[in-house]
Amino acid sequence: MPHNQNPGQNHGQNLGVEPPATGTARAAHGSWFPWLRTLTAATLLAVVPAIAPVLPASAAYPDKVVTIVVPFAPGGGTDTVTRILAEQMSKDLGQPVIVDNRPGAGTIIGTNIVANSAPDGYMLLMASFAHAVNPFLNAKLPFDTEKAFAPVGLVAKSYNIAVVNTSSQFKTLSDLIAYAKAHPGELNFGSFGNGTSAHLSAELFNHLAGTRIVHVPYKGAAPAVTDLLAGQVQVVFSSVASVSGHIGSGSLRPLAVTSAQRSKAFPDLPTVAESGVPGYVSDAWYGVYAPAGTPAAVIDRLNASLNKAIQSDAFKKLETVEGLVITPGTPQDFAAYVHGEAARWRDVVKSQNIKLN
Known part of the structure; x- marks a missing residue:
């Protein structure tokens, strides 16, 4: 910068703003301060909108489906x-x-x-x-x-509930156990898919009761229960919510609950353990x-x-x-x-x- 150039003029020119007319020595720079305050405010107003879009949103959760x-x-x-x-x-x-x-x-x-x-x-x-x-x-x-x-x-x-079609010959879980032992591999049980509670509850039953009822996996409760109603499988260890309506209508017969104690919803229904499979519990x-x-x-x-x-x-x-x-x-x-x-x-x-x- 040339020695005789006014620093204030360079400052204004660098910002693209022309400084106000000046008096001798800017009255010891006193007249500069209002202009600088105006410049600072104007500059910020121009810069903030450019920055704002990159700041993260802070919408409250949830704000959509x-x-x-x-x-x-x-x-x-x-x-x-x-x-x-x-x-x-x-x-x-x-x-x-x-x-x-x-x-x-x-x-x-x-x-x-x-x-x-x-x-x-x-x-x-x-x-x-x-x-x-x-x-x-x-x-x-x-x-x-x-x-x-x-x-x-x-x-x-919750717990599961062993259910059969009301046309089934099995009136109790003991009936089912006796027949399955005498005819290994003849009966099928439906489940809601591999690894579901309906699957493992029945596998645990097979192991502890000494039966061999064959697993038929489905893609959920509805198709499994549909085939039980149609006679395609003989028993399902179902979630209660999936079959309570059918039990109420009389289209399915409950045999036992898989919980350790009897259910308040089905107080007259025995547990699997009470039905001849001691130690059985599946939640x-x-x-x-x-x-x-x-x-x-x-x-x-x-x-x-x-x-x-x-x-x-x-x-x-x-x-x-x-x-x-x-x-x-x-x-x-x-x-x-x-x-x-x-x-x-x-x-x-x-x-x-x-x-x-």
Whole structure:
């Protein structure tokens, strides 16, 4: 800069702004300050709009539709429970919560969709018994069950119920056991897919009762129950929600519950253990997961909404009619429960050499 050039003039020229007319020595620079304040404000106003688009959005969760993937065909117990949950959570979250049925491969197809979804809380999984046992039945799962998911909350615990067609010759579970022992491999049991509670409950029954009833897997409860009604399979160890309507209408006959104690929903129905298979217990459950990496604040919001939903009148009705045990709690409570179930069934699968068909 030339020695005789005024620094103020250069400053204004570099910014593309012409400084105001000057007096001697700018009155000791006093007249500069209002102009600099104006320049600073004008410059910021010009720059901020250019920066703003790159700043992250801070929209409150949720601000769009939330999807819960059900890895079973429509019409089964998991589907029924999920649709009621979705309706109640939608009221609390202020956004639609929809159900997307993705059946197949013993729940692996639907589960894998969620495992590979964005961890933003908009794609969730309704998991069940199979989620805990699939790692022990499938050596090459397309996801790591322990690492791919973040627990949201346990919805309910339940049990299965052994049911036959009302035209069946079997009036009690003892009748079924006697016939199956005398005719190994002749009877079939339907399940909701490999690794589901309907599958493992029946396999555990085979092992402890000394029977050989052949497994026929389906893509969910609805097709399995449809074939039971049609006489294509002879027994299903079904979730209660999938068959309670058919039991009520008289088209299916319940033989026993798989829980350790009798059910409040079916107080006159014996347990499998009471029916001649001592030590038999098999529980079912429903719970929600998000993809791993979902922000903690989103998980907490979902957990609060889930806990509110399962304590609604709609779920209290399910508790009474379907025999569900509603279990509000934290994501940590849910994780601990599933880890316990996984450890128990890992030992069962190994000791009884249960394999997929």
